[in-house]
Structures are given as structure tokens and as C-alpha cells.
Amino acid sequence: MSITSDLLRGHTDTIILRHLLNRDSYGYEINKYISEKTDGAYELKEATLYSAFRRLEENGLISSYWGDETTGARRRYYSITRQGRVVYEKNIADWDEAKTLIDELIREVDV
Amino acid sequence: MSITSDLLRGHTDTIILRHLLNRDSYGYEINKYISEKTDGAYELKEATLYSAFRRLEENGLISSYWGDETTGARRRYYSITRQGRVVYEKNIADWDEAKTLIDELIREVDV
DNA sequence: ACGAGTTACTATGTCTGTCAAGGTATATAG
DNA sequence: CTATATACCTTGACAGACATAGTAACTCGT
Numbered sequence: 001m002s003i004t005s006d007l008l009r010g011h012t013d014t015i016i017l018r019h020l021l022n023r024d025s026y027g028y029e030i031n032k033y034i035s036e037k038t039d040g041a042y043e044l045k046e047a048t049l050y051s052a053f054r055r056l057e058e059n060g061l062i063s064s065y066w067g068d069e070t071t072g073a074r075r076r077y078y079s080i081t082r083q084g085r086v087v088y089e090k091n092i093a094d095w096d097e098a099k100t101l102i103d104e105l106i107r108e109v110d111v
Numbered sequence: 112m113s114i115t116s117d118l119l120r121g122h123t124d125t126i127i128l129r130h131l132l133n134r135d136s137y138g139y140e141i142n143k144y145i146s147e148k149t150d151g152a153y154e155l156k157e158a159t160l161y162s163a164f165r166r167l168e169e170n171g172l173i174s175s176y177w178g179d180e181t182t183g184a185r186r187r188y189y190s191i192t193r194q195g196r197v198v199y200e201k202n203i204a205d206w207d208e209a210k211t212l213i214d215e216l217i218r219e220v221d222v
Numbered sequence: 223a224c225g226a227g228t229t230a231c232t233a234t235g236t237c238t239g240t241c242a243a244g245g246t247a248t249a250t251a252g
Numbered sequence: 253c254t255a256t257a258t259a260c261c262t263t264g265a266c267a268g269a270c271a272t273a274g275t276a277a278c279t280c281g282t
Contacts, residue, residue: 004121004205005239005240005241005267006120006121006240006267006268007121007205007206007209008209008213008240009117009120009121009238009239009240009268010115010117010118010120010239011213011216011217012239012240014217015216015217018216018217018218018219021219022219026259026260027259027260028258028259028260029259034216037215037216038212038215038216041208041212042212042216044240045240045241045242046241046259046260046261047240047241047242047243047261047262047263048239048240048241050260050261050262051239051240051241052239052240055238055239069248069259071248071249072248072249072250072258072259073247073248073249073257073258073259073260074247074248074259074260075258075259075260076259076260091217092217092218094115094118095118095213095217097152098118098119099210101149101152101153102118102119102122102206104148104149105122105126105129105145105148105149105153106122106125106126106129106202106203106206107129107203108129108132108133116238116268116269116270117238117239117269119269120239120268120269121268123268123269137230137231138230138231139229139230139231140230155269156269156270156271157230157231157232157270158232158233158234158269158270158271158272159268159269159270161231161232161233162268162269162270163268163269166267166268184228184229184230184231184276184277184278185230185231185276185277186229186230186231187230187231
């Protein structure tokens with residue numbers, strides 16, 4: 001059972017930021033992490049992921065640098081910026097608010 | 112404090128279906144209801160609302176008829192179909208699942 | 223009686239995030 | 253030497269939400 005893109009839409013950035021709070025990381029690793037963590041229920045498509053990176057970097061929420069791999073494919077590492085942390089916190093707060101709001105709007109409660 | 116479109120995206124249909132579970136209704140009323148219920152935090156734009164109606168009707172989830180108003184502007188009423196109820200239930204289930212998943216993906220829990 | 227505001231619906235075009243599809247390149251296992 | 257895994261990137265298309273604008277009938281205050 002996988003969830004639709006529309007339900008996830010808007011969370012991609014936050015998911016990435018959250019992952020970068022732990023440590024600097026790169027695209028492939030983040031994608032792997034997500035699909036493992038959700039048992040394959042949610043998989044970011046590569047195009048989505050890399051376009052998110054571009055957007056986040058343009059907005060100053062992450063910065064990037066090439067790793068110095070001596071073996072294997074090169075990796076572009078990303079790290080979260082101070083501003084990225086601020087936005088992350090805000091996104092979490094927005095999400096909590098939205099969650100409540102949506103629940104109120106889609107549940108059958110009153111008549 | 113209002114929430115962004117992206118967080119709401121994909122819920123518009125469910126919100127409308129939910130409202131129609133109570134009773135047949137029309138665009139303006141649904142919009143009013145939503146903005147009141149959320150204290151103005153969330154307001155469906157008209158274009159969004161009416162395009163959702165079109166989409167829902169095309170998919171057979173709602174049906175419509177002109178009201179017989181003897182006064183005031185004419186109203187197009189919508190009612191939820193049997194199939195609409197099924198989809199509503201599914202959307203709710205999907206939402207519950209997505210909510211859990213998103214929470215897991217955006218919260219700082221493990222390292 | 224008239225103008226402003228409210229109710230109510232519709233049409234057209236734009237923006238943005240996601241995705242499908244395809245490509246490049248290196249390393250390892252069989 | 254071919255398949256698979258790792259790793260990144262680009263292009264174009266799509267769908268939902270939105271901005272903007274228009275139509276039309278009623279209501280209320282002055």
C-alpha cells in the first residue's frame with residue numbers, strides 16, 4: 001500500500017532537511033534511507049529529489065560540496081544551513097497545525 | 112497563521128466529499144463552511160473549488176443538479192454518489208497512513 | 223432609485239512540485 | 253565482459269491550486 005504523491009507533496013523538503021540534521025548526506029543515501037524506513041511505501045523519485053536539492057540550495061537552506069571519494073562514483077554532499085534549521089522547525093510547526101486542521105475537515109464529526 | 116497550498120493539496124476532494132456526506136450542498140456554502148470552521152486559516156479559492164467539482168463529477172464521485180431557487184442567485188447543488196462514499200473512505204484510510212509515515216519521516220527521532 | 227456589497231457560478235491562463243524517461247560514469251560480482 | 257549497484261543529472265509533461273476576470277441576481281442603506 002503506497003501513498004499518493006499529492007499527500008506527500010510539500011513534505012519532500014522537510015524530509016530532506018530532517019535527514020541532514022543528523023549528518024551531511026547525499027542524494028542516493030537519502031533516497032535509500034526513505035524507502036527503507038517506509039518499507040518501500042514511499043519512494044522519492046530521483047528527479048523529485050534532485051530538483052528539491054536545487055530548490056533548497058537556491059533558497060539557502062542547504063549547501064553542497066563534492067565528496068573526496070577515492071573509489072566509487074563521486075558524491076555531492078549536502079549540509080543544512082542555519083536558515084535551513086529555522087525553516088525545518090517552521091515546517092514541523094506548520095505540519096502539526098495542518099494535521100489538526102485536515103483532520104477536522106475530512107472527518108465526519110458534526111452535522 | 113495559514114497553511115500552505117502544498118500541505119492541503121490532495122485533500123480538497125476529500126474535504127468536499129466529507130461535506131456532501133452530511134447533505135447536498137453547493138459551492139459557495141462549502142467554501143463558507145470551510146473558512147468558518149478553520150477560522151479563516153484555510154480558504155479554498157473559488158477556482159480550486161469549482162475545478163474540484165468538475166473533476167469529482169467527471170470521476171463519478173458526485174453528481175449535480177440546479178436548485179430551484181425562487182429568489183437569489185441560482186445554485187448548482189452537488190450530491191455524493193455511492194462511489195464517492197467509497198473513495199471518501201479510502202481517502203481517510205490513506206490519510207491516516209500518510210500521517211504516520213510523514214511524522215516518521217520529518218521528526219527527529221533516531222540517528 | 224441607485225450604488226455598494228453579497229451571493230453564486232464560470233472561464234482562461236499561470237505557477238510549482240512531482241514524475242517519466244532518458245542519459246552519464248565508476249566499481250564489483252559472476 | 254556483462255549485469256548489477258552506486259551515484260548524479262537533464263528534459264519535458266502533467267495535474268492541482270491559484271490569480272484574474274467576467275456574468276448575473278439579489279439586498280440594504282441612503
